[in-house]
Amino acid sequence: xxxxxxxxxxxxxxxxxxxxxxxxxxxxxxxxxxxxxxxxxxxxxxxxxxxxxxxxxxxxxxxxxxxxxxxxxxxxxxxxxxxxxxxxxxxxxxxxxxxxxxxxxxxxxxxxxxxxxxxxxxxxxxxxxxxxxxxxxxxxxxxxxxxxxxxxxxxxxxxxxxxxxxxxxxxxxxxxxxxxxxxxxxxxxxxxxxxxxxxxxxxxxxxxxxxxxxxxxxxxxxxxxxxxxxxxxxxxxxxxxxxxxxxxxxxxxxxxxxxxxxxxxxxxxxxxxxxxxxxxxxxxxxxxxxxxxxxxxxxxxxxxxxxxxxxxxxxxxxxxxxxxxxxxxxxxxxxxxxxxxxxxxxxxxxxxxxxxxxxxxxxxxxxxxxxxxxx
Amino acid sequence: xxxxxxxxxxxxxxxxxxxxxxxxxxxxxxxxxxxxxxxxxxxxxxxxxxxxxxxxxxxxxxxxxxxxxxxxxxxxxxxxxxxxxxxxxxxxxxxxxxxxxxxxxxxxxxxxxxxxxxxxxxxxxxxxxxxxxxxxxxxxxxxxxxxxxxxxxxxxxxxxxxxxxxxxxxxxxxxxxxxxxxxxxxxxxxxxxxxxxxxxxxxxxxxxxxxxxxxxxxxxxxxxxxxxxxxxxxxxxxxxxxxxxxxxxxxxxxxxxxxxxxxxxxxxxxxxxxxxxxxxxxxxxxxxxxxxxxxxxxxxxxxxxxxxxxxxxxxxxxxxxxxxxxxxxxxxxxxxxxxxxxxxxxxxxxxxxxxxxxxxxxxxxxxxxxxxxxxxxxxxxxxxxxxxxxxxxxxxxxxxxxxxxxxxxxxxxxx
Numbered sequence: 001x002x003x004x005x006x007x008x009x010x011x012x013x014x015x016x017x018x019x020x021x022x023x024x025x026x027x028x029x030x031x032x033x034x035x036x037x038x039x040x041x042x043x044x045x046x047x048x049x050x051x052x053x054x055x056x057x058x059x060x061x062x063x064x065x066x067x068x069x070x071x072x073x074x075x076x077x078x079x080x081x082x083x084x085x086x087x088x089x090x091x092x093x094x095x096x097x098x099x100x101x102x103x104x105x106x107x108x109x110x111x112x113x114x115x116x117x118x119x120x121x122x123x124x125x126x127x128x129x130x131x132x133x134x135x136x137x138x139x140x141x142x143x144x145x146x147x148x149x150x151x152x153x154x155x156x157x158x159x160x161x162x163x164x165x166x167x168x169x170x171x172x173x174x175x176x177x178x179x180x181x182x183x184x185x186x187x188x189x190x191x192x193x194x195x196x197x198x199x200x201x202x203x204x205x206x207x208x209x210x211x212x213x214x215x216x217x218x219x220x221x222x223x224x225x226x227x228x229x230x231x232x233x234x235x236x237x238x239x240x241x242x243x244x245x246x247x248x249x250x251x252x253x254x255x256x257x258x259x260x261x262x263x264x265x266x267x268x269x270x271x272x273x274x275x276x277x278x279x280x281x282x283x284x285x286x287x288x289x290x291x292x293x294x295x296x297x298x299x300x301x302x303x304x305x306x307x308x309x310x311x312x313x314x315x316x317x318x319x320x321x322x323x324x325x326x327x328x329x330x331x332x333x334x335x336x337x338x339x340x341x342x343x344x345x346x347x348x349x350x351x352x353x354x355x356x357x358x359x360x361x362x363x364x365x366x367x368x369x370x371x372x373x374x375x
Numbered sequence: 376x377x378x379x380x381x382x383x384x385x386x387x388x389x390x391x392x393x394x395x396x397x398x399x400x401x402x403x404x405x406x407x408x409x410x411x412x413x414x415x416x417x418x419x420x421x422x423x424x425x426x427x428x429x430x431x432x433x434x435x436x437x438x439x440x441x442x443x444x445x446x447x448x449x450x451x452x453x454x455x456x457x458x459x460x461x462x463x464x465x466x467x468x469x470x471x472x473x474x475x476x477x478x479x480x481x482x483x484x485x486x487x488x489x490x491x492x493x494x495x496x497x498x499x500x501x502x503x504x505x506x507x508x509x510x511x512x513x514x515x516x517x518x519x520x521x522x523x524x525x526x527x528x529x530x531x532x533x534x535x536x537x538x539x540x541x542x543x544x545x546x547x548x549x550x551x552x553x554x555x556x557x558x559x560x561x562x563x564x565x566x567x568x569x570x571x572x573x574x575x576x577x578x579x580x581x582x583x584x585x586x587x588x589x590x591x592x593x594x595x596x597x598x599x600x601x602x603x604x605x606x607x608x609x610x611x612x613x614x615x616x617x618x619x620x621x622x623x624x625x626x627x628x629x630x631x632x633x634x635x636x637x638x639x640x641x642x643x644x645x646x647x648x649x650x651x652x653x654x655x656x657x658x659x660x661x662x663x664x665x666x667x668x669x670x671x672x673x674x675x676x677x678x679x680x681x682x683x684x685x686x687x688x689x690x691x692x693x694x695x696x697x698x699x700x701x702x703x704x705x706x707x708x709x710x711x712x713x714x715x716x717x718x719x720x721x722x723x724x725x726x727x728x729x730x731x732x733x734x735x736x737x738x739x740x741x742x743x744x745x746x747x748x749x750x751x752x753x754x755x756x757x758x759x760x761x762x763x764x765x766x767x768x769x770x771x772x773x774x775x776x777x778x779x780x781x782x783x784x785x786x787x788x789x790x
Contacts, residue, residue, distance in 0.1 A: 136640060
């Protein structure tokens with residue numbers, strides 16, 4: 001009985017969709033329909049041709065462009081609709097293909113380094129049960145643990161630098177600073193975000209690292225501590241800029257209401273503004289963390305590029321390798337399993353950034369629910 | 376400039392361009408530029424380049440090529456009024472290629488002595504080793520004229536052109552023994568590349584060594600000044616395998632050793648493992664840091680105390696000092712005039728870069744005048760500094776330069 005109504009509803013739904021599409025076909029000029037179909041087919045053809053590395057791919061692309069051109073001239077609105085849809089679909093498709101590719105490339109070494117837990121084979125387990133990265137010896141070992149330690153240390157230090165500094169600067173800019181200061185400093189901070197990371201890395205390599213090596217009496221140069229600080233400074237503009245926007249978007253009425261009750265500026269900030277903007281502020285910090293995890297150039301230039309576990313685990317004075325710098329330092333000279341292992345590093349980065357961004361979404365949702373609509 | 380001659384040299388060059396079309400960018404470009412402006416044999420090189428794309432069906436068969444080569448040898452005798460010498464061709468190892476190709480580019484440019492950047496001197500500067508030469512002739516003119524060729528006196532128009540193709544050591548050796556090219560470039564000895572005995576190699580080809588590929592071992596200046604100017608091979612192995620971790624263990628100050636290596640899997644890293652540690656798969660647990668490039672290594676050695684590294688010679692200097700190494704009783708010194716030097720082929724981190732020429736009936740000595748003049752350029756101070764050291768290779772020590780000069784059919788300027 002229940003399933004009957006379900007099927008009936010399904011059928012009605014299909015019928016309605018069918019009717020709607022018939023209506024669309026009937027209403028649309030036939031040349032637009034023909035060109036739309038041609039464009040869709042050509043784009044699909046181009047995609048298939050690209051995957052099979054066919055030599056006719058360019059023909060399909062040209063056909064698609066012609067179809068778009070004709071549609072643009074004759075039926076601009078419809079063409080725009082179609083093209084924007086096609087662009088969205090290709091973006092999603094391209095990104096998922098890249099993701100799949102990374103994992104496919106990483107698979108051979110994962111399969112080869114399968115370990116067993118209670119008799120159950122776990123692909124790639126052996127890459128996490130040793131601590132050695134020795135790709136050139138007779139029995140190469142590709143442990144990911146040194147790089148994971150490096151990435152964690154650098155990220156933690158960078159967050160410790162960028163988080164408090166960034167949020168404090170955002171609060172000052174948004175709530176305390178007089179208008180003229182704000183007008184100058186805000187764009188200035190945003191410009192800082194545009195300095196290429198190699199510039200920071202080069203400064204670190206030539207100035208900070210040798211200095212640290214002297215001051216802390218280290219053997220040679222390259223420390224997670226200073227890489228973390230440099231990466232933190234690099235992430236700072238992102239944090240300031242996003243956090244400032246979040247704080248700024250707290251409605252004036254909330255703040256005025258609080259002030260009218262007799263609180264001081266500081267009390268209003270800590271009890272009203274910051275809690276209300278919390279989701280935005282945490283998003284800002286998480287964006288900064290994301291940048292720190294993915295930072296490559298500065299880390300590659302400043303680190304030692306010889307993977308090893310720093311001992312004790314929290315020893316930030318020796319910097320060996322992060323997941324990103326591993327790829328950057330070895331892509332040119334690696335082949336076979338070593339190259340696959342670099343893709344494994346890529347997978348780990350992908351998964352951690354994914355977890356991070358899903359996590360930040362969840363935090364945001366939770367905070368919003370708690371505050372009602374905080375905005 | 377008989378039509379026959381022109382035909383054959385054109386065909387040889389066309390074939391060569393097909394073999395190496397993409398790689399000889401500079402040389403082909405230079406040849407192509409002047410193709411229209413002058414009418415001598417060299418211009419054919421340009422034609423060969425420009426129609427090389429559709430020349431696939433007109434490639435001469437291997438049988439016909441040696442004939443062309445014979446014609447070329449005929450032309451290589453001092454130029455008489457009627458026939459210009461033919462194009463000089465070479466191909467082979469990618470390791471030798473930078474030296475040979477840069478040499479041919481300079482050669483084809485035939486820069487005047489007033490150029491200052493590529494040849495000769497002017498107000499803005501002079502080429503390295505110029506004091507040894509001091510001529511008023513153009514570059515290629517100068518070397519070629521010592522071997523009996525007529526000078527052209529014109530920029531971009533040398534007495535004969537040279538092109539260098541890029542393939543592999545083995546292919547280069549084969550090409551020269553089959554008479555397809557004049558010079559076969561190889562980074563390994565021909566005996567190993569073609570599986571020949573030494574006698575057969577001596578009968579068939581002449582081995583010219585114009586430079587070496589290898590690395591000196593360097594230390595930072597604080598260590599050098601503290602008296603560590605020489606280490607044994609065994610000590611270096613110990614340092615890189617973490618058995619020696621303090622300079623005091625090898626007669627230096629009480630300072631930990633900062634051990635620098637090159638990126639794992641690079642050719643430099645592999646040859647260091649093989650030649651210094653005894654096994655291409657040897658472990659190197661002593662390495663504290665790895666760098667992808669010579670520049671990075673040099674910078675690290677400059678910036679840090681107690682550093683040791685191995686790197687291309689061109690990047691050594693005041694604060695990056697090459698040291699002498701004692702291998703089983705023989706001390707190789709970082710001095711070109713010493714009895715045993717780190718520039719020698721016996722030095723375990725070096726290998727010879729060969730340019731082979733074929734012994735034929737016409738040239739029982741194995742090296743004809745065209746080849747001789749071209750190679751003499753590399754044996755001068757100018758050639759060693761610009762082409763060999765300029766490409767981060769190791770120049771020949773004085774004794775080797777002299778023995779190499781004797782293999783040529785003519786003089787080497789300055790010797």
